[in-house]
Amino acid sequence: MPDPVPAPAPAAPISAALVRRTRTWQLLRPKWQMAMHRARHHERGDLRRLLLVSGLGVLFWMAAFLMALRLLRYFRSAEDIGALLAGKLLSMILLSFGSILLLSNTIAALSNFFLSRDLDQLSAAPVRGGALYRARLLETALHSSWMVGLLLIPIVAAYGAAYQAGWLFPVFAIGAILPYLLIPAVVGSALTLLLVNVFPARRTRDLLSVITALAVAGLVLLFRAARPEQLVRPEGFADFMQFVASLDAPSSPWMPSEWVSEAMLGFLNGKPWGWALTRLWGGVLILAVVGQALHQRFWHRAFSLAQEGANKRSTSGTRRPWLDRRLRFLGPLKRELVLKELRVFMRDSTQWSQLVLLGVLLVVYVANVRYLPLSGPGMTTMLRNLIPFLNLALAGFVLASIAARFVFPSISLEGRALWLLQSSPLPMRDLLWAKFWVGAIPLIGLAMVLVGCTNLLLGVQQFVHLVSLAGILALVFPLTALALSYGAFYPRFDTENAAQIPTSFGGLLFMMTSIVLIGAVAYLTGRPAARFVVASHLGWTAEPTALILPFVAAATLCAGATVIPLMLARRRLDALERG
Amino acid sequence: MDRPHGMIEITSLHKRYGTFTAVRSLDLTVPPGELFGFLGPNGAGKTTTMRMIAGILQPTAGSVRIAGHDLLRAPLAAKRALGFIPDRPFIYEKLTGMEFLRFSAGLYGEEGADVDKRGHELLALFDLEPWRDELVESYSHGMRQKLIIASAFVHRPAVIVVDEPMVGLDPKSSKILKELFREYTRRGHTVMMSTHTLEIAEGMCDRIGIMQRGELVACGTMDELRISSGSDDALEDIFLRLTGDTVARELIEVLDA
Numbered sequence: 001m002p003d004p005v006p007a008p009a010p011a012a013p014i015s016a017a018l019v020r021r022t023r024t025w026q027l028l029r030p031k032w033q034m035a036m037h038r039a040r041h042h043e044r045g046d047l048r049r050l051l052l053v054s055g056l057g058v059l060f061w062m063a064a065f066l067m068a069l070r071l072l073r074y075f076r077s078a079e080d081i082g083a084l085l086a087g088k089l090l091s092m093i094l095l096s097f098g099s100i101l102l103l104s105n106t107i108a109a110l111s112n113f114f115l116s117r118d119l120d121q122l123s124a125a126p127v128r129g130g131a132l133y134r135a136r137l138l139e140t141a142l143h144s145s146w147m148v149g150l151l152l153i154p155i156v157a158a159y160g161a162a163y164q165a166g167w168l169f170p171v172f173a174i175g176a177i178l179p180y181l182l183i184p185a186v187v188g189s190a191l192t193l194l195l196v197n198v199f200p201a202r203r204t205r206d207l208l209s210v211i212t213a214l215a216v217a218g219l220v221l222l223f224r225a226a227r228p229e230q231l232v233r234p235e236g237f238a239d240f241m242q243f244v245a246s247l248d249a250p251s252s253p254w255m256p257s258e259w260v261s262e263a264m265l266g267f268l269n270g271k272p273w274g275w276a277l278t279r280l281w282g283g284v285l286i287l288a289v290v291g292q293a294l295h296q297r298f299w300h301r302a303f304s305l306a307q308e309g310a311n312k313r314s315t316s317g318t319r320r321p322w323l324d325r326r327l328r329f330l331g332p333l334k335r336e337l338v339l340k341e342l343r344v345f346m347r348d349s350t351q352w353s354q355l356v357l358l359g360v361l362l363v364v365y366v367a368n369v370r371y372l373p374l375s376g377p378g379m380t381t382m383l384r385n386l387i388p389f390l391n392l393a394l395a396g397f398v399l400a401s402i403a404a405r406f407v408f409p410s411i412s413l414e415g416r417a418l419w420l421l422q423s424s425p426l427p428m429r430d431l432l433w434a435k436f437w438v439g440a441i442p443l444i445g446l447a448m449v450l451v452g453c454t455n456l457l458l459g460v461q462q463f464v465h466l467v468s469l470a471g472i473l474a475l476v477f478p479l480t481a482l483a484l485s486y487g488a489f490y491p492r493f494d495t496e497n498a499a500q501i502p503t504s505f506g507g508l509l510f511m512m513t514s515i516v517l518i519g520a521v522a523y524l525t526g527r528p529a530a531r532f533v534v535a536s537h538l539g540w541t542a543e544p545t546a547l548i549l550p551f552v553a554a555a556t557l558c559a560g561a562t563v564i565p566l567m568l569a570r571r572r573l574d575a576l577e578r579g
Numbered sequence: 580m581d582r583p584h585g586m587i588e589i590t591s592l593h594k595r596y597g598t599f600t601a602v603r604s605l606d607l608t609v610p611p612g613e614l615f616g617f618l619g620p621n622g623a624g625k626t627t628t629m630r631m632i633a634g635i636l637q638p639t640a641g642s643v644r645i646a647g648h649d650l651l652r653a654p655l656a657a658k659r660a661l662g663f664i665p666d667r668p669f670i671y672e673k674l675t676g677m678e679f680l681r682f683s684a685g686l687y688g689e690e691g692a693d694v695d696k697r698g699h700e701l702l703a704l705f706d707l708e709p710w711r712d713e714l715v716e717s718y719s720h721g722m723r724q725k726l727i728i729a730s731a732f733v734h735r736p737a738v739i740v741v742d743e744p745m746v747g748l749d750p751k752s753s754k755i756l757k758e759l760f761r762e763y764t765r766r767g768h769t770v771m772m773s774t775h776t777l778e779i780a781e782g783m784c785d786r787i788g789i790m791q792r793g794e795l796v797a798c799g800t801m802d803e804l805r806i807s808s809g810s811d812d813a814l815e816d817i818f819l820r821l822t823g824d825t826v827a828r829e830l831i832e833v834l835d836a
Binding site for chain 1: 596597630633634635636637654655656657658659661663665668669671672673674675678679682683685686687688714716
């Protein structure tokens with residue numbers, strides 16, 4: 001036997017000064033090594049997914065770039081206010097992205113600083129607070145910012161192209177955007193640290209609710225601070241000069257987004273940009289120093305509290321809860337399946353944290369309709385009644401995204417517990433039944449709110465209101481069934497984080513199928529209904545019978561897209577054996 | 580700084596989760612060169628105690644000293660002397676065994692050829708050498724456990740705190756680990772080990788502590804435990820008497836219900 005145990009070190013105390021420092025890069029190295037291994041050992045379908053995602057990404061980039069370029073060239077053609085409009089547009093985009101960054105950093109920090117499973121090993125090791133802070137901060141920033149970073153590329157490139165900036169511009173833009181991405185990471189991490197200290201993470205959900213409330217409030221405030229409607233309503237100002245003055249005045253001078261905009265526009269217009277860049281880098285450095293000091297002071301206590309959360313005993317008594325008694329009519333098997341689905345969802349904070357983003361998404365969605373210019377010249381009754389069918393497609397897309405996030409992973413999430421279901425006398429039909437309704441019922445509520453509220457805000461005719469409500473209701477069932485079915489055919493049993501599951505190849509296929517289905521249903525219901533509205537509006541004879549065939553076709557399509565995927569999913573689950 | 584009497588010194592250690600007290604006024608000293616066995620029924624507070632010793636959980640009250648360093652006042656120096664093996668360890672799935680060992684050594688400020696040499700020796704000891712460049716995701720449960728144990732030894736700590744080390748190990752690895760612990764303590768180091776396998780505790784440990792409802796209800800050598808229990812029983816009987824011997828009666832009641 002080889003002797004790995006060295007000669008006994010004297011049990012003399014070790015001076016803290018002799019402890020060699022663990023560097024930030026040492027803490028980040030495993031993540032880098034894992035990324036390299038993932039790249040080398042790619043799984044089945046990874047290459048297809050990569051190609052598909054890259055193709056879609058490049059298409060999106062090109063479209064965004066061309067649109068932004070066209071808009072900026074149009075702005076530049078307006079001599080007086082063109083530069084102001086371009087600056088305002090950039091600061092508004094950056095302000096919106098900044099609020100999204102702050103929210104996603106706050107949530108990512110909760111996971112990276114407190115819930116990550118490797119923290120046990122790190123907290124038991126002599127790792128200095130500073131190294132851990134910097135490593136986790138960079139991870140948090142990277143996890144939260146990569147998407148915003150990618151979205152910014154075509155927009156910034158369009159500014160460069162519109163202003164014919166030189167080759168130095170990309171370097172300058174990176175130098176300006178980097179601190180802009182880091183500031184929300186520092187602020188979000190500090191916010192999470194303070195919240196976990198205030199709310200012992202025994203109640204992670206409470207914490208997330210607070211974050212939700214703060215985030216939504218912050219988003220609304222920032223949105224209002226930007227006063228976006230002023231850009232499209234110059235007639236709201238007393239005179240043109242007042243409009244120009246409002247464009248010229250920074251809407252939020254204390255926001256890093258304003259500083260980035262100031263620096264970039266300064267560079268593009270050959271004006272001074274040094275002070276704006278100094279504010280950005282100075283801001284991030286000062287905040288990071290404060291953040292690190294807070295981390296060193298409060299993290300260990302907060303992490304210990306977060307551990308206690310894992311040990312919290314259930315406070316529910318022996319009495320059967322209300323829902324349990326309400327669902328008695330389902331019988332023991334279906335009732336237990338439904339209750340299990342609901343409980344697992346409600347107690348999984350990684351699932352809940354996604355609801356935060358969903359809530360914000362809905363607020364923004366309805367707010368956008370609220371601020372649509374629905375009166376004034378050009379807004380006819382006919383146009384107002386056509387918008388709901390565009391809204392139907394958009395709401396369908398929102399529902400499909402939510403189904404992808406919450407319904408698609410539900411088979412995968414059975415994961416290591418699937419043996420329990422497979423070894424029990426449980427018909428897979430019942431499991432699917434429970435998952436289907438647990439997914440479909442909240443989606444129905446959401447669909448009604450989304451379409452119903454926007455229809456009311458738009459003030460559409462009763463007929464259009466009913467058709468669009470029926471259309472979205474009919475879409476919920478096939479979307480849920482398709483999500484379940486694709487989830488059964490492309491399961492990822494070993495992924496612990498539910499948020500990662502929809503990014504699989506199966507998730508992409510589901511989204512693409514859903515888009516085709518939504519388009520078909522919106523077309524089949526929207527086109528005849530629009531014709532009917534046009535005919536009524538112009539006083540022509542409207543033929544209600546012309547509506548029957550497309551409506552029946554849409555209903556048949558929805559019914560088929562519900563039943564067939566469910567049947568296939570059942571067969572798949574019956575045959576499924578864990579590898 | 581006072582001269583340490585023990586490598587692990589626990590004084591009036593207390594841990595509360597809300598209204599539930601997990602550990603109550605625990606006093607314990609484990610001297611150098613001792614293999615200390617920590618026993619107790621599920622939920623007795625063993626894991627909570629060990630996680631406080633490892634610096635993962637903060638005590639509600641009381642103090643822990645490792646190799647003479649107060650864990651609260653000088654956490655880095657205290658942790659430097661400690662190797663902790665948790666009951667449900669996490670290993671990065673997408674690292675290889677050797678990469679994980681290098682990373683673990685790096686956390687203790689160790690790197691270079693010396694770490695690689697020790698890593699290879701430890702992997703060879705546990706029959707993991709052929710797997711050293713394979714991703715951890717392809718390891719079995721027992722192999723992961725062996726890798727975690729190897730990672731706790733790679734920085735040559737003065738104290739090892741290990742929660743349920745034998746779970747999932749094959750008989751050969753189990754024997755190697757027992758010999759490793761014995762040899763380790765013979766060389767002046769300290770091991771604190773929790774286990775549910777009473778035969779292992781009885782056969783290996785110099786002293787045994789039994790926890791029940793957050794309190795240390797018995798502590799000493801096997802002979803001392805026998806004297807205090809007033810009989811010449813095996814550890815199992817002493818353990819059951821201290822932690823509740825109504826099990827058999829309850830079992831019959833449940834089966835008859």
